[in-house]
Amino acid sequence: MKKEALKALFDQMTIEEKIGQTVQLAAPFFEENEQEITGPLNDMGITKESLWQAGSALGISGAEKTRKVQQDYLQHSRLGIPMLLMADVIHGFRTIFPIPLGLGATWNPELIKESAAIAAKEAAVSGLHVTFSPMVDLVRDARWGRVLESTGEDKYLNQQYARAFVEGYQGKDLKEDFSKVAACIKHFAGYGAPIAGRDYNTVEMTERTLREQYLPAYKEGIDAGAKLVMTSFNTIDGIPATGNQKLMRNLLREEMGFDGILISDWGAIGELVPHGVAEDLREAAKLAMKAGVDIEMMSPAYGKELQQVMEEDQQYAQLLDEAVWRILVLKNDLGLFEDPYRGADEAAEQAEIFNGKNREKAREIAEKAMVLLENDGTLPLKKEQKILIVGPKKDSRDLLGAWSWQGQQEETTTLMEAMSEKIRNENILSIEDETDLYNGLNSFHIAQIHEADVILVVLGESSEMSGEAASRSNIRLPENQLALLRELKKLNKKIVVTVFNGRPLDLTEVSNSANAMIEAWFPGTEGAAALVNTLYGEANPSGKLSMSFPRNVGQVPIFYNQDSTGRPLKEDAMSEKYFSRYLDVENTPLYPFGHGLSYTTFNFSKLFLSDNRLTKEDTLTVTVEVTNSGERKGVETVQLYIRDKVARVVRPVKELIGFKQVTLEPQETQAVTFTINEHQLAYTHTDYSVSSDAGEFEVMIGPNSSELQAASFSLEK
Known part of the structure; x- marks a missing residue:
């Protein structure tokens, strides 16, 4: 529809119709069963007409x-304005990929873009128009359950992933390509930093920190063309985001240039009342409308109160018009006025959803998401070895994670099933009833175990233990799993541990017991097959952590790019007290940001800078030689970090500014080159301006954020 026609349609709308456009209701409201909808309708103050x-x-x-709901809707619509259909398609629709934290461990934005494109196509043929993804919140606290939806602790890495998700979901033209869906950046802003890691809790940070560390990924997603942004539940500077005019109108719309739809999270406008900034729903509606929230998700403030609000104050009529216009523009951008059933196709569903090609890509990505945390040479396993498989997750189909809305556990292969498909049954040992294992091994169990060359212990969280409203103060594995591991260690057998989980865990005790350990995340539909391929070396691990793993929960929040302090801990002063340190644990994480091993080995050498000075007009190249010194072909992620040695504001001890993946044959060497310019050295100052400072910089390159080679240059201005 042309803009003139859209404007003519808009001009015909009544106040009631306009308010209706700002209301979003959940699926049960549109089901035919009267008993299902009557109660909720009354509770929300919604009539059959509204x-x-x-x-x-x-x-x-x-x-x-979706076609039936849209058809019924249009029959009731005076002006024939189609309804938008949205859903939580987070890391796959029916074909489930690894959780976003696992996707982040691929360090491969192109793979993330591919996964998003597949999810979009499956969702689109099912009739959906919008996905509530990607979540680009930066997260440093593993206690927070929704860390599983994040891609990690680093702003630069999150920026690359934000763009990849949006481009994968939306493509180049939503109106022309019905295999795509609109993306919704969430949660604006700072949702990943709740105090004490407790979901929905207050966020307290300086505006400079917000701007420097948290906003870049939102901005990247917006610049990539995301059509929607979702408000966060938390406060910023004491004001809930959903009613925060400075955050939403001044920062998001005016400064960051977002002109799409702003949608509340579930019930967030109504929650302005218990937050204590609105006396009632009418005041909540006023605050949200002033902040620029266009669509209210599942609370009744707009539907019940906006008409009365406008009768009392005409300024809200103009704000409502702005919101409704943005909603109509998105519907037009999606091509809904030309085809209100956009993409929904039962035949295409059969062909596109959960097909072999999609599942094969899910397996490939799951392999690349897995992180080899430890290995003394026990992995990869050999097919002729006898493997005893124990642990509560060996027969589990709970591999999809908490946000796999359409994923079907019954379609998910267990690790035992995947092993049986790959390895002769006589080489796979198991204990039929493992109950007694958790209380100490008896002689029968010990006899069975002695047959094994290697014990594979399959541990992890359940999907309910991570995700929304799943914050934890204890991020160790369940005690019965640790008790099992302690018993097995007494037998002096080779132990391989695999972990299915949705957050960084305290794996200190596990690492002390394991000869090898693989972080498998919740790996998705084809996760078990991917894990077996990895265990046996058919897939060589290349995953790298996008979030630090602590030694214990007392270190949390822990992240690699912490600021310099006035009393930094020095290696030659480890036993001295008056430094920034713990008395009972090291400052360093158990596994640092960027960590991940391979079945081959890589050596870094000959770090070289093209010059020892950089000016605003020039660039500087940094080169390092990477050698595959092992016997297998492998992929290494070369990571580039920078440190501003002296600045007007205290700077982090290191910051990621680039990375490249290289595939090397055994004994092959490749020179990897990065280009640095002055823009990459800029940061947010106390007046919120962004610029660089002249002076000395340290450039660091390595396989993770801890093992780095360094050289220096100066920036001249």
Whole structure:
């Protein structure tokens, strides 16, 4: 529809129809069963008439169902304005990929873009128009359950992933390509930094920290063209984000240039009341509308109160018009006025959803997401070895994670099943009833175990232990799993541990017991097959952590790019007291940001800078030689860090500014080159301006954030 026609349609809308466009309701409201919808309708203050004016719905899927709902909706729509259908397609629709934290461990934005494109296509043929993804919140606290939706602790890495997700979901033209869906950046802003790691809790940070560390990934997603942004539940500077005019209108819209739809998270406008900044729903509606929130998800403030609000104060009529116009523009951008059933196709569902090609890509990505944390040479396993498989996760289909909305556990292969498909059954040993194992091994168990060459211990969280509203103060594995590991260690057998989980865990005790350990995350639909391929070396691990793993929960939040302090701990002063340190644990993480081993080895040498000075107009190249010194072909991620030695504001001890993946044959050497310019050295000053400072910089290159070679140059201005 041309803009003139869209404007003519807009001009015909009544106040009630406009308000309806700002209301989003969940799937049960549109089900046919009267008993299912009558209660919720009354609770929300919605009549049958206003139900069919709601501009969007969430959680409806399936081509047949979405076409039926849209058809019913249009029959009730005076002006024939289609409804937007949205859902949580987080890391796959029906074909489930690793959780985003696992995707982050690939250090491969192109793979993330591919996974998003597959998710979009499956969602689109099912009738969806919008996905509530990507979550680009920077996270440093592993206690927070929603860390599983994040891609990690680093702003630069998160920027690359934000763009990849958006481009994968949306493609180049939503109106022309019905295999794509609109992306929604979330949660604006700072949602990943709640005090004490407790979900929905207050966020307290300086504006400079917000701007420097947290905003870049949101900005990258917006610049990539994301059509929607979702508000966060938390406060910023004492004001809940959903009613925060400075955050949403001044910063998001005016400064960052976002002109798309701003949608609340579930119930967030109504939550302005318990937050204590609104006396009632009418005041909450005023605050949210002033902040520029266009769509209210599942709370009744707009639907019940906006008409009265406008009668009392005409300024809200203009704000409502702005919101409704943005909603209509998105519907037009999606091509819904030309085809309100956009992409929903039952035949295409059969061909596109959960097909072999999609599952093969899910397996490939799961392999690249797995991180080899420890290995003394026990891995890869050999097919002729006898492997005893124990642990509560060996027969589990709970490999999809908490946000796998359409994923089917019954379609998910267990690790035992995947092993049986790959290895002769006589080489796979198991204990039928493991109950007694957790209370000490008896002679029968010991006899079985002695047959084994290697014990594979399959541990982890359940999906309910991470995700939204799943914050934990104890981030160790369950005690019964640790008790099992302690018993097995007494037998002096080779132990390989695999872990399925949704957050960085305290794996200190596990690492002390394991000869080798693989971080498998919640790996998705094909995760078990990917893990078996990795265990046996058919896939050579290349994953790198995008978030630090602590030695214990007392270190949390822990992250690699902490600021310099006035009393930094020095290696030659480890026993002295008056430095920034713990008395009972090292400052360093158990596994640092960027860590990940391979079945081959890589050596870094000959770090070279093209010059020892850099000016604003010039660039400087940094080169390092990387050699595969092992016997297998492998992929190494070469990581480039920088440190500003003296600045007007205290700077981090190191910051990631680039990375490249190289594939090397055994004994092959490759020179890897990065280009540095003055823009990469800029940072946010106390007046919120962004610029660099002249002076000395240290450049560091290595396989992770701890093992680095360094050289220096000076910036001249």
